[in-house]
Amino acid sequence: MISEKEIWDALYDVKDPEIPKISVVDMGIITGVKVSEKDFVNISMTPTFAGCPAVNVMRSDIEKRISLMPVSGVNVDVNYDVQWNSNMITEKGRELLKDSLFALPPVHNGFVSIEMLTNIECPLCHSKNTKLQTPFGPTQCRAIHYCNNCFQAFEQFKPV
Amino acid sequence: MKQLTEIQTKALKDLICRIADDELILGHRNSEWTALVPILEEDIAFSSMAQDKIGHSLALYQLLNKLGEPDPDAIAFTRKEKDFKCCHLVEYPIGDYDFSLMRHFLFDKSEAIRFDLLSRSSFEDLANIAKKFRGELKYHTMHADTWLVQLGNATEESKARMQSALNQCFPLALGIFEPGEYDEVLSSENIFPGEKVLQGMWLDSIKIILDSANLSIPDIDTSDRSYGGRKGYHTEYLKPLLDEMTEVYSIDPNAEW
Numbered sequence: 051m052i053s054e055k056e057i058w059d060a061l062y063d064v065k066d067p068e069i070p071k072i073s074v075v076d077m078g079i080i081t082g083v084k085v086s087e088k089d090f091v092n093i094s095m096t097p098t099f100a101g102c103p104a105v106n107v108m109r110s111d112i113e114k115r116i117s118l119m120p121v122s123g124v125n126v127d128v129n130y131d132v133q134w135n136s137n138m139i140t141e142k143g144r145e146l147l148k149d150s151l152f153a154l155p156p157v158h159n160g161f162v163s164i165e166m167l168t169n170i171e172c173p174l175c176h177s178k179n180t181k182l183q184t185p186f187g188p189t190q191c192r193a194i195h196y197c198n199n200c201f202q203a204f205e206q207f208k209p210v
Numbered sequence: 211m212k213q214l215t216e217i218q219t220k221a222l223k224d225l226i227c228r229i230a231d232d233e234l235i236l237g238h239r240n241s242e243w244t245a246l247v248p249i250l251e252e253d254i255a256f257s258s259m260a261q262d263k264i265g266h267s268l269a270l271y272q273l274l275n276k277l278g279e280p281d282p283d284a285i286a287f288t289r290k291e292k293d294f295k296c297c298h299l300v301e302y303p304i305g306d307y308d309f310s311l312m313r314h315f316l317f318d319k320s321e322a323i324r325f326d327l328l329s330r331s332s333f334e335d336l337a338n339i340a341k342k343f344r345g346e347l348k349y350h351t352m353h354a355d356t357w358l359v360q361l362g363n364a365t366e367e368s369k370a371r372m373q374s375a376l377n378q379c380f381p382l383a384l385g386i387f388e389p390g391e392y393d394e395v396l397s398s399e400n401i402f403p404g405e406k407v408l409q410g411m412w413l414d415s416i417k418i419i420l421d422s423a424n425l426s427i428p429d430i431d432t433s434d435r436s437y438g439g440r441k442g443y444h445t446e447y448l449k450p451l452l453d454e455m456t457e458v459y460s461i462d463p464n465a466e467w
């Protein structure tokens with residue numbers, strides 16, 4: 051019988067199409083893995099944002115990846131039983147975001163305020179002399195900032 | 211899912227349908243701003259918020275599906291106009307930017323409070339969704355508050371335009387809180403405290419921002435209330451929008467995307 055750990059390990063191969071370095075596990079969006087007696091796999095997944103267009107791509111990538119394993123079948127259920135927040139990105143995920151030149155979302159206690167979006171450290175020159183341009187970036191999970199030190203715009207993964 | 215009585219199910223479906231239809235229709239309206247907004251950041255903001263709204267409506271239609279209704283696409287794209295339960299505020303064309311901004315402010319304030327209340331709902335599936343959505347809504351209300359205060363305090367013209375947009379939107383916004391047939395069931399079952407409670411909290415919350423924006427709230431007692439949407443009576447603007455939204459779907463309802 052295949053173990054849940056083996057499934058988790060395989061899920062590291064499935065990446066977020068919007069940030070191809072990061073796996074769905076490190077994004078923190080996999081909220082449950084259950085293997086039944088007959089090797090049927092049930093996976094729970096929760097979107098970073100309700101309208102995230104990448105959800106269906108990731109769901110089908112997960113199905114494809116798990117189908118390569120000795121399982122009798124796989125079902126990916128997208129639900130809100132556990133609600134995603136930016137604290138759920140793993141340590142490794144945060145490292146990879148940094149590598150991809152994103153500013154990180156501050157870890158919070160469940161309450162997000164506008165102050166969390168001000169004077170964010172520039173991922174290029176590490177200055178904090180930066181300004182929030184708009185909390186709405188090219189995808190729902192990103193905000194855009196401008197660095198007054200190196201005169202570059204940069205993106206931040208939004209705290210939610 | 212806990213066993214629901216027939217009346218509870220009806221009440222829940224009615225509530226969810228109102229919220230989902232508001233989100234779907236306003237999401238579509240806001241997306242009409244894509245490529246038209248006066249500045250690039252606002253273009254992205256409106257598109258992004260529209261995407262959130264349409265995402266919310268999808269999750270809510272999925273919940274309706276779980277409660278025995280057809281699948282989300284069928285609910286969104288095959289119902290008749292009279293089966294929609296959205297309020298009149300969301301149906302109006304985008305108008306000038308001041309109108310859309312004021313609508314966004316008034317509506318999203320109500321929505322943020324609604325989801326906060328629903329996050330404590332006895333109906334767990336709805337509470338879970340609400341907990342997620344209220345976090346997303348925070349960015350929408352932050353956005354609206356900032357612009358309101360800025361434009362209310364900028365020039366004579368911007369202030370006058372915002373005041374006139376408020377005067378136009380206010381009676382429409384009161385339609386958000388049109389009393390429903392099931393308000394009593396919803397509150398006695400601790401599903402949702404009701405539109406009246408929501409309206410009271412909303413008035414307090416918009417007042418804080420409107421005061422800092424130096425705009426005056428129209429007198430609620432002498433304001434018309436644009437009721438009817440929750441019962442299927444809509445403005446002349448909804449039908450053409452639905453026709454446009456469903457045009458592609460109707461060509462081949464079984465097409466795979």
Ligand SMILES: [Zn+2]
Pocket residue numbers: 172173174175176177197198199200201202
């Ligand atoms: Zn810099």
